[in-house]
Amino acid sequence: MPSTHQPRIFNTVNLTDFDTNGQTSTVGEPTVSNNxxxxxxxxxxxxxxxxxxxxxxxxxxxxxxxxxxxxxFCCDQTTIYDPSRDLLIWLLQYIEQGGTNTLRVAVKQGRTLGNDTWNLWDFTPAGIDPTWSNEWFDYNHVSLSENYVYAGTNVFSAGSNLFARSVILRISLDELAAAAALSFDIFETEDNFSLRCVQGARNAMYFASHNTNSQIRIFRWPENSPDVDEFDIEITPWFAGNYSSQTTTGDWMSRTDPRITAGWLGRGVLGFMWTANRQANRPRPFIRTVRIDETTMSLIDEPDIWNNQIAFAYPSTAVNRFGDVGLSVFAGGGNLHPSHVVGSYDDIDQIWRLALARQGTDTPGLGKWGDYTNCAEVTDDGFTWLAAGYTLQGGNTQSDIEPTMTWFAQQRYDVPRRHPLVIV
Incomplete structure (x- = not known):
C-alpha cells in the first residue's frame, strides 16, 4: 500500500460489546450513516x-x-442518509418463514435518532408481484438519486434456494418524507445475478452485474422513465473460482465470491468494483475496477487494487460533493491479519491512495469473512467520508469481532474546526 499521499484519517472509533450487545459476526456486513x-x-x-x-x-x-x-429479524441491513429530505433510511431483512420473507424500510426525518419512532413499510416477494410466491429476498443494498431511493436484492426459490431473479425497487423520497402510502417501480431480471447500484446518481440510476468474466452489463434507469437501458461493456478477463488468502494462522477468504459490491458516479465517470481471484501476474485475490465514460458508455481504464503479498476483498465506494471517490475495503495475507483499509481515487495520478484504518490481530478460525463493507459521504461538509469495517482483536472467534467507523478524506483536505463528528 502506498506510503505517501495517503488519505487523511481524522478518527477511528471502535465499538465495544456493550455497544453491539455482543451480536457481532466474522461475516460482519457493517454499514454506517450520519445526520x-x-x-x-x-x-x-x-x-x-x-x-x-x-x-x-x-x-x-x-x-x-x-x-x-x-x-x-435475520441479518442483512443497510443504512443511508438522504440530505435532500433530511431522511435516515434503514433497510432490514427478515428470516424466511412459510416460503417468504420481508424487506422492511424504516425511515425517520430530522435529527431524531434519539427516539425510537420510525415509519415502516414492508415488502414481500408476492406482495410486489403475485407470481413471486414461494420466494424470498437476500443480500440487499440501498442507493439514492435526486428523487428516489433504490433497494436492490436477490430473490431465491424457497424450496430449492435456487436463484430466481435480481430486483431493484424504486421508491419515492417525497412519499417516504410524507409517511404516505408508497408507490414504487420495479426492475427485475432473471439473466443477471446480484445487481449493484451506484452511489452519486442524480437524474438516472445506474446499476451493473457480470455477464461473463470478460463483460459487464450496465443498466441505466432515468428518473423520468419506466424503461431501463442496457449496455454491455467488454473488459479485461479475470478469474473467480475458490478464493483463498493465507495469513500466518489461517485462510480468511473461504466464502468470498465475485459479486459486484461497489459502484459510483462522479465527474461523468461510472465505476464498478469486485473481488477477483489471483491470476498469473497477481498472486493474491485483488479488487477489479472498471471506469466507464457516462456519456459514451465506453471503457476508460481499469485501475485495479492489488499487491504481491496482500489480498483485498469486499470494496465499497461513495462519492463526495466534488465527485471524489472514497473507498472502504478489507485487506489481509501473510503477516497481515484481516484489516480494514480506507482510500480514495487520485484523479491526478490516476491511482488509488490507501491507508490502514484498523489492523486486525487474528484470522477467523472458521475462515469466514465478509460479505460487504460500507463507505458513505458525510454530507455536513461535502468532502469527507465515513467507512464501516471490523477486525478481530485478541482472538479468532465471533466474540472477538470489533466493528469500526473511520472518518477520512483525501490528503489535500483539512477538517473544519467546528464539525459535528468528533476528533480524538
Missing amino acids: GNQILATGNWYASRSLDGGQSWSHMSPFTLFPPVDGG
Whole structure:
C-alpha cells in the first residue's frame, strides 16, 4: 500500500460489546450513516447509535425495536442518509418463514435518532408481484438519486434456494418524507445475478452485474422513465473460482465470491468494483475496477487494487460533493491479519491512495469473512467520508469481532474546526 499521499484519517472509533450487545459476526456486513452528530451503525446482528458525533454509543436491537414479522429479524441491513429530505433510511431483512420473507424500510426525518419512532413499510416477494410466491429476498443494498431511493436484492426459490431473479425497487423520497402510502417501480431480471447500484446518481440510476468474466452489463434507469437501458461493456478477463488468502494462522477468504459490491458516479465517470481471484501476474485475490465514460458508455481504464503479498476483498465506494471517490475495503495475507483499509481515487495520478484504518490481530478460525463493507459521504461538509469495517482483536472467534467507523478524506483536505463528528 502506498506510503505517501495517503488519505487523511481524522478518527477511528471502535465499538465495544456493550455497544453491539455482543451480536457481532466474522461475516460482519457493517454499514454506517450520519445526520450531523447522529450516527447509525449496523451489522450482523446489531445496530448502535451515537448522538454526540461518535463519542458514545448505545445498542439498538433490530430484533426487538420493530414489530415482529416472518421468523423475526435475520441479518442483512443497510443504512443511508438522504440530505435532500433530511431522511435516515434503514433497510432490514427478515428470516424466511412459510416460503417468504420481508424487506422492511424504516425511515425517520430530522435529527431524531434519539427516539425510537420510525415509519415502516414492508415488502414481500408476492406482495410486489403475485407470481413471486414461494420466494424470498437476500443480500440487499440501498442507493439514492435526486428523487428516489433504490433497494436492490436477490430473490431465491424457497424450496430449492435456487436463484430466481435480481430486483431493484424504486421508491419515492417525497412519499417516504410524507409517511404516505408508497408507490414504487420495479426492475427485475432473471439473466443477471446480484445487481449493484451506484452511489452519486442524480437524474438516472445506474446499476451493473457480470455477464461473463470478460463483460459487464450496465443498466441505466432515468428518473423520468419506466424503461431501463442496457449496455454491455467488454473488459479485461479475470478469474473467480475458490478464493483463498493465507495469513500466518489461517485462510480468511473461504466464502468470498465475485459479486459486484461497489459502484459510483462522479465527474461523468461510472465505476464498478469486485473481488477477483489471483491470476498469473497477481498472486493474491485483488479488487477489479472498471471506469466507464457516462456519456459514451465506453471503457476508460481499469485501475485495479492489488499487491504481491496482500489480498483485498469486499470494496465499497461513495462519492463526495466534488465527485471524489472514497473507498472502504478489507485487506489481509501473510503477516497481515484481516484489516480494514480506507482510500480514495487520485484523479491526478490516476491511482488509488490507501491507508490502514484498523489492523486486525487474528484470522477467523472458521475462515469466514465478509460479505460487504460500507463507505458513505458525510454530507455536513461535502468532502469527507465515513467507512464501516471490523477486525478481530485478541482472538479468532465471533466474540472477538470489533466493528469500526473511520472518518477520512483525501490528503489535500483539512477538517473544519467546528464539525459535528468528533476528533480524538
